[in-house]
Amino acid sequence: MTPLDGTPVLTAAQMRDAEEATGVSVEDLMHRAGTGIATALRRLAAGREVLILCGPGNNGGDGYVAANLLAAAGLSVRVAALAEPRSAAAIKARDGWGGAVEDVADAAPAAILVDALFGTGLSRPLDDAIANRLHELQATAQFSIAVDLPSGLATDDGAVLTRPPAFDVTLALGAAKPSHLLQPAARYCGAVRLLDIGLGAAGQERVLAAPALRDPGPDSHKYTRGLVAIVPGAMPGAAELASIAALRSGAGYVLLLTDAPGSPHAIVRRAWRDDALDDARIGAVLIGPGLGRDAQAQHRLDTALATPHRFVIDGDALHLVTPDRLATLKELAILTPHSGEFDALFGTSDISKIDRTRRAAARANAIVVHKGADTVIAAPDGRVAIAAHASDWLSTAGTGDVLAGAIAAMRAGLPDAFEAACAGVWLHADAARRCDKAFIADDLAVALTAARGAL
Numbered sequence: 001m002t003p004l005d006g007t008p009v010l011t012a013a014q015m016r017d018a019e020e021a022t023g024v025s026v027e028d029l030m031h032r033a034g035t036g037i038a039t040a041l042r043r044l045a046a047g048r049e050v051l052i053l054c055g056p057g058n059n060g061g062d063g064y065v066a067a068n069l070l071a072a073a074g075l076s077v078r079v080a081a082l083a084e085p086r087s088a089a090a091i092k093a094r095d096g097w098g099g100a101v102e103d104v105a106d107a108a109p110a111a112i113l114v115d116a117l118f119g120t121g122l123s124r125p126l127d128d129a130i131a132n133r134l135h136e137l138q139a140t141a142q143f144s145i146a147v148d149l150p151s152g153l154a155t156d157d158g159a160v161l162t163r164p165p166a167f168d169v170t171l172a173l174g175a176a177k178p179s180h181l182l183q184p185a186a187r188y189c190g191a192v193r194l195l196d197i198g199l200g201a202a203g204q205e206r207v208l209a210a211p212a213l214r215d216p217g218p219d220s221h222k223y224t225r226g227l228v229a230i231v232p233g234a235m236p237g238a239a240e241l242a243s244i245a246a247l248r249s250g251a252g253y254v255l256l257l258t259d260a261p262g263s264p265h266a267i268v269r270r271a272w273r274d275d276a277l278d279d280a281r282i283g284a285v286l287i288g289p290g291l292g293r294d295a296q297a298q299h300r301l302d303t304a305l306a307t308p309h310r311f312v313i314d315g316d317a318l319h320l321v322t323p324d325r326l327a328t329l330k331e332l333a334i335l336t337p338h339s340g341e342f343d344a345l346f347g348t349s350d351i352s353k354i355d356r357t358r359r360a361a362a363r364a365n366a367i368v369v370h371k372g373a374d375t376v377i378a379a380p381d382g383r384v385a386i387a388a389h390a391s392d393w394l395s396t397a398g399t400g401d402v403l404a405g406a407i408a409a410m411r412a413g414l415p416d417a418f419e420a421a422c423a424g425v426w427l428h429a430d431a432a433r434r435c436d437k438a439f440i441a442d443d444l445a446v447a448l449t450a451a452r453g454a455l
């Protein structure tokens with residue numbers, strides 16, 4: 001049982017392919033899954049009675065295997081089924097369970113509830129009676145665990161077919177699935193932990209992991225650590241926040257192109273001029289936070305984009321560019337749209353957020369950081385990272401400006417734009433975790449120093 005960071009994210013079809021590619025039989029994989037579930041349950045149950053709900057497919061099969069192992073280990077465990085198992089592996093697993101099989105409809109509750117009703121094979125909403133029973137049994141349990149996925153969630157796109165209860169823990173078998181990470185499904189999973197069942201598969205989608213950042217050495221100076229230039233506009237506070245965030249993420253030099261005074265003094269301020277970016281030492285240019293959408297904003301953006309720098313493009317600037325314009329930039333840009341900005345730039349669609357973001361990255365030939373409670377980062381070469389759920393307290397003004405500043409600092413210091421975007425998103429989420437509750441964007445920017453210090 002390990003955290004998801006860095007693990008592959010596979011759809012239901014990719015899981016089936018990965019399972020076949022191992023050359024290991026479904027029965028053996030199910031045994032591995034059941035063994036992992038039983039080991040986790042022994043720890044989580046801590047001697048309390050366990051009720052395992054088993055569905056008709058292989059998810060139910062995993063449940064029977066786990067029940068058998070737990071009973072053999074002396075734990076108090078009961079099994080309740082929805083229907084007869086259908087697959088050969090699940091039938092064999094049920095036959096291996098020596099105890100009684102109760103009916104889910106009238107099974108008595110237990111302290112520990114395990115949902116092994118449906119996993120990656122769910123193809124339609126649950127019957128109302130089943131859904132209601134699952135909610136009742138979960139509400140009376142002290143602790144609830146979903147096997148692979150809470151029953152009711154689609155696997156591939158974060159959709160909720162039937163609203164499940166909110167589980168305490170979900171045990172992801174073999175790999176993370178998109179719905180462990182994408183909203184609205186992810187909120188029902190609780191803490192998601194990976195159970196390794198020996199699948200070798202690795203696609204291009206991964207759960208975001210802590211970046212490996214290099215600390216400065218004796219030869220470092222402010223320019224080698226990265227010079228970030230920030231282009232402000234009509235609402236200066238946003239660029240101020242981004243500037244602090246860039247410094248506290250480890251940039252060596254932050255140049256804010258304004259003559260307005262402000263703090264901290266570590267930020268270098270110089271009035272915007274049309275040649276302000278003619279400096280080869282600039283490692284990254286951030287434009288967008290508080291830029292506005294007026295003629296001055298458009299002029300500053302056009303002037304900036306005519307230079308050969310690495311760009312981080314955020315906020316208002318995303319309304320003043322087109323994917324075609326972005327695709328002509330000399331260096332891979334990083335775009336940081338929230339869902340509204342994303343839709344305005346790339347149009348709406350009902351395919352999964354992962355696929356939409358990947359297509360947008362290819363279309364604009366840029367790294368796209370598609371923000372939200374389920375941030376997806378995609379590169380034009382097909383790499384995708386999906387961030388595990390970050391603090392809901394991030395939903396406050398200015399946090400996006402802080403993220404843009406953190407990413408700009410990373411972009412100035414790292415050669416790979418995708419890795420820079422991932423590192424910025426990681427730092428931002430970790431800073432939020434350190435701020436706990438009801439923080440403001442200024443606190444978040446300050447907490448980046450501690451987040452950077454932990455890497």
Ligand SMILES: NC(=O)C1=CN([C@@H]2O[C@H](COP(=O)(O)OP(=O)(O)OC[C@H]3O[C@@H](n4cnc5c(N)ncnc54)[C@H](O)[C@@H]3O)[C@@H](O)[C@H]2O)[C@H](O)CC1
Nearest residue numbers: 019029030033057058059118119120121122123124125148
């Ligand atoms: N992929 C792997 O490497 C392994 C996965 N394991 C586990 O198997 C499940 C997936 O099993 P599968 O049999 O494909 O699907 P389910 O058990 O989720 O259910 C399919 C079953 O249910 C019927 N069904 C679908 N939707 C509904 C519905 N709304 N109401 C009623 N019935 C429904 C469908 O017709 C099928 O009969 C995966 O999540 C893992 O837990 C294995 O353990 C081995 C390795």
Ligand SMILES: [K+]
Nearest residue numbers: 115118147149
């Ligand atoms: K399940």
